[in-house]
Amino acid sequence: MTDNLSDQQLEQRETEFQQRIDAEEKIEPKDWMPEKYRQNLIRQMSQHAHSEVIGMQPEGNWITRAPTLHRKAILLAKVQDEGGHGLYLYSAAETLGISREELIASLHSGSAKYASIFNYPTLSWADIGAIGWLVDGAAICNQVSLQRTSYGPYSRGMVRICKEESFHQRQGYHIMMTLARGSAEQKEMAQDALNRFWWPSLMMFGPHDADSVHSAQSMKWKIKRQSNDELRQKFVDQSVKQAEVIELELPDPDLKWNEERGHYDFGEIDWEEFKRSMTGGGPCSRQRLAHNIQAHDDGAWVREAMRAYESKKREAKDQAVA
Amino acid sequence: MSEHMQLFEVFIRSRRGLDHKHVGSLHAEAHAQALEYARDVYTRRSEGVSIWVVKSADIVASQEADCESFYDPLDDKPYRHATHYQLPEEVDSM
Numbered sequence: 334m335t336d337n338l339s340d341q342q343l344e345q346r347e348t349e350f351q352q353r354i355d356a357e358e359k360i361e362p363k364d365w366m367p368e369k370y371r372q373n374l375i376r377q378m379s380q381h382a383h384s385e386v387i388g389m390q391p392e393g394n395w396i397t398r399a400p401t402l403h404r405k406a407i408l409l410a411k412v413q414d415e416g417g418h419g420l421y422l423y424s425a426a427e428t429l430g431i432s433r434e435e436l437i438a439s440l441h442s443g444s445a446k447y448a449s450i451f452n453y454p455t456l457s458w459a460d461i462g463a464i465g466w467l468v469d470g471a472a473i474c475n476q477v478s479l480q481r482t483s484y485g486p487y488s489r490g491m492v493r494i495c496k497e498e499s500f501h502q503r504q505g506y507h508i509m510m511t512l513a514r515g516s517a518e519q520k521e522m523a524q525d526a527l528n529r530f531w532w533p534s535l536m537m538f539g540p541h542d543a544d545s546v547h548s549a550q551s552m553k554w555k556i557k558r559q560s561n562d563e564l565r566q567k568f569v570d571q572s573v574k575q576a577e578v579i580e581l582e583l584p585d586p587d588l589k590w591n592e593e594r595g596h597y598d599f600g601e602i603d604w605e606e607f608k609r610s611m612t613g614g615g616p617c618s619r620q621r622l623a624h625n626i627q628a629h630d631d632g633a634w635v636r637e638a639m640r641a642y643e644s645k646k647r648e649a650k651d652q653a654v655a
Numbered sequence: 656m657s658e659h660m661q662l663f664e665v666f667i668r669s670r671r672g673l674d675h676k677h678v679g680s681l682h683a684e685a686h687a688q689a690l691e692y693a694r695d696v697y698t699r700r701s702e703g704v705s706i707w708v709v710k711s712a713d714i715v716a717s718q719e720a721d722c723e724s725f726y727d728p729l730d731d732k733p734y735r736h737a738t739h740y741q742l743p744e745e746v747d748s749m
């Protein structure tokens with residue numbers, strides 16, 4: 334895309350590009366863009382797509398064991414949505430000139446990441462509630478902000494996804510509420526799930542702004558519109574009330590209203606655990622990836638059969654013409 | 656083949672950041688010509704910043720008459736909507 338430009342021409346284009354961004358205009362697929370902008374987007378969008386798809390596993394784990402037919406239908410619909418989100422995002426990433434095969438290959442080789450939260454196991458039904466409430470809740474904070482990202486196809490994908498997400502968090506919260514208002518044992522289940530998913534949910538927003546490798550450039554290019562720490566704070570602030578209403582306790586002794594800041598203060602994240610989970614050392618990391626690879630391989634014959642059928646149809650048609 | 660040239664469908668992006676939207680069709684000999692015609696016919700008042708032209712014959716469309724069998728299973732799933740879940744007022748903005 335940047336072929337054969339003199340340094341001066343390149344600088345000129347980069348200036349125009351930044352002016353367009355500063356003027357809040359979207360970048361569209363056929364526009365000239367700095368190679369690093371393209372790379373940065375591919376990294377972020379594919380990581381996002383992989384997260385949607387890998388995220389189907391921990392929830393899928395409970396579809397057959399949902400406590401009622403109604404809850405089962407809801408969970409099935411939600412997991413189906415997440416698969417769709419993966420598709421929207423892969424397709425949007427492909428407008429940047431990378432193929433689906435390349436995207437999947439880098440997931441399978443481990444060079445592309447996905448949200449580390451999906452490397453935690455879902456041990457009880459309450460975990461499905463905690464995931465909808467907290468994990469989808471955190472994802473929504475992020476995605477609402479990304480509706481204003483500078484890349485057109487990504488932004489439009491986010492608008493569509495946000496519309497569909499609206500029921501995900503509510504169904505999760507509804508599960509938690511029902512358990513929290515049930516028997517003592519059920520309430521304990523809900524609290525236990527909250528204890529395990531709270532901190533990993535906070536990690537979903539990524540490292541502190543000061544430690545985030547890609548943040549400054551992403552903000553300048555408006556790929557990201559709000560920083561990791563801003564979004565994390567927003568999430569904490571909204572979650573406090575939500576926990577209070579169903580009388581569950583957020584597992585953080587340092588959580589305290591700060592009158593001066595107008596926000597809640599909260600404790601420090603265990604960044605060592607974050608790093609471990611992000612680099613394949615999470616409790617279910619190997620299993621998640623192995624399952625995805627296996628599903629991909631198991632589907633190979635279907636793709637092959639479809640190709641064979643189409644080429645036979647074409648042959649028959651060509652023969653009829655000849 | 657009719658004596659007219661092939662039919663093309665025209666889609667226009669009115670502003671950066673928005674989707675291309677179908678605006679109409681026209682006859683042309685080939686894609687490049689269709690693009691020029693579309694510019695002349697559909698964007699005389701700078702209605703767009705980007706035009707797509709697609710051969711009408713290449714469009715595969717579902718039929719409204721097939722709605723029932725095509726979409727049927729989707730209508731009885733109210734739980735796909737946020738309003739299906741009744742939450743306490745204090746957190747209802749979720």
Ligand SMILES: [Fe+2]
Nearest residue numbers: 385414415418
């Ligand atoms: Fe999603």
Ligand SMILES: [Fe+2]
Nearest residue numbers: 415469498501
């Ligand atoms: Fe979701």
